[in-house]
Amino acid sequence: MKNDFSYLAQDPTARASKRNTSVSDTVAEIRSRTAGMEPKELQETAAKVHEMAKQHHAKHGHNWTDQAEADHDQLMGLFNDLKAKADRLSNGLLDAGRQRFGTGDRYLCATNAAGEQMFGIQRGMKMTDTPGCQRTENPNAFGEMLVAIATGDVSHVSREVGAALSGASGSGGGYTVPQGFNAQVIDLTMPKLRLGQLGMSVWNLESDHNLMPKLLSRPEPEVKFENKKFAEKDLTFGQVHIYPRTFGCIVTAPLELIHDGAGVDQIIQKELARGMAKAIDYYGINGAGARSQLDGLLSFKDIESTDVSSSWPGGWSDTAAAVLEVRLNDHEPTGMLMHTNQHHSIGIRQDDHNQWLTAPPVMKDLPMLETTHMPEGKIICGDFTKFALGLRQGATVEFSREAGESFERGQVMYRIMWRGNYVMYDETAFHILNDATGS
CATH class of the missing domain: 3.30.2400.10 (Major capsid protein gp5)
Incomplete structure (x- = not known):
């Protein structure tokens, strides 16, 4: 069953307030839910996180506090990580089992x-x-x-x-x-x-x-030799x-x-x-x-x-x-x-x-x-x-x-x-x- 990321379009601060969670908790939750995703899903999620960061900046730009900047950096860090992971998977750098x-x-x-x-x-x-x-x-x-x-x-x-x-x-x-x-x-x-x-x-x-x-x-x-089996020395x-x-x-x-x-x-x-x-x-x-x-x-x-x-x-x-x-x-x-x-x-x-x-x-x-x-x-x-x-x-x-x-x-x-x-x-x-x- 696919993860539902419709909530990502919401303003992170509004979502944090609604669910009584911080932006840090929101970022942690997204990281957890994107584990094991395919490259296409990661790219889509990264785009939504980037939109979250833009909305956050638009809302707090007139009163840019240290906390607002820290929240924005966390969102952009998540965006960069998701995008990099999608690129690595697409390029085949993460070959399983070796x-x-x-x-x-x-x-x-x-x-x-x-x-x-x-x-x-x-x-x-x-x-x-x-x-x-x-x-x-x-x-x-x-x-x-x-x-x-x-x-x-x-x-x-x-x-x-x-x-x-x-x-x-x-x-x-x-x-x-x-x-x-x-x-x-x-x-x-x-x-x-x-x-x-x-x-x-x-x-x-x-x-x-x-x-x-x-x-x-x-x-x-x-x-x-003929009619003989290999010894089990794998x-x-x-x-x-x-x-x-x-x-x-x-x-x-x-x-x-x-x-x-x-x-x-x-x-x-x-x-x-x-x-x-x-x-x-x-x-x-x-x-x-x-x-x-x-x-x-x-x-x-x-x-x-x-x-x-x-x-x-x-x-x-x-x-x-x-x-x-x-x-x-x-x-x-x-x-x-x-x-x-x-x-x-x-x-x-x-x-x-x-x-x-x-x-x-x-x-x-x-x-x-x-x-x-x-x-x-x-x-x-x-x-x-x-x-x-x-x-x-x-x-x-x-x-x-x-x-x-x-x-x-x-x-x-x-x-x-x-x-x-x-x-x-x-x-x-x-x-x-x-x-x-x-x-």
Whole structure:
């Protein structure tokens, strides 16, 4: 049965008043009711939403308040999203049941096990390039929003920041970060991620319960003899559930900097991105809580592991064996990850002729990255493209001048929180080395 959208021709404010709902609720309802629509229906609905926005502007143009502008932006954002989705479906970019790169390798496109389309990015890509992302014209919009939150001064902010502040306040005093701002921070975070540099992808999740396909077994070629049947060794997929968990970071800044510092919006924006990168790397490696709470690489019990039997240069034999194990499982390692101290200790080893020791030829070009978030003595080798982070759309920002010693020190504290979790596509793509001290 077709959805009835006759009510879309009404003025959104009149409809909101009649049904005692806000324009935000109206937009949310339309988004919900357009799920699964065909391109033609999406185009028709987009045209009606555009007419709603025109009527809204005509009614409130003589008294254009911040709330009126925020409502208008929401309607236009919905119009652009519906139109973009219709175009993507028409162009065949959302092919069900398979994952592939988008046009020009600018983003990743996939269909999850529930039949929902999602977009993601890997190293060198930008979340702001994904279809449907509401781009922001201001490259420092997120930082500008944070400064305005702390100072309360919105007289000099850009139009999009003003709209975000006027309509994004949460019941607990927090602010929901608009999609465009959120994507902006993810783009700043990606180059700082060690896991991202090795190939981990980041995906936008559309709900709090997500299903992703997972490879359970691969087909094996064989010869079929006369009157004999093929063995049942087909390609088998299962599914993995992703339940987002809350994680984030806190950044403290002096009030003098907030009020008088030049370029403070850029500084705060970059510091929060750096803090988020540290959190994503730490939990992506170590996990948190009980199994299935927040899954890190070291918490997956099905990943094979071995002990390093000797110090370097003998340790190279064990690392080369780990690389071989991954390749025997039909994967190509994208790199190795270890603690900073190990990386340094291995890197400064010399032979009896004072020549620097290097990796064996079989792993000569394999990146070896370091991070203080790795436990000392462990090395992770693998194809990191088989590991991903799913982020629930929309971050939340809270601030305080009283928490901790902020009041006495004249500081302001920002806390940014995301909801997300990690997903492992194939444990056989990784191998963990223990007792690898590098000494």
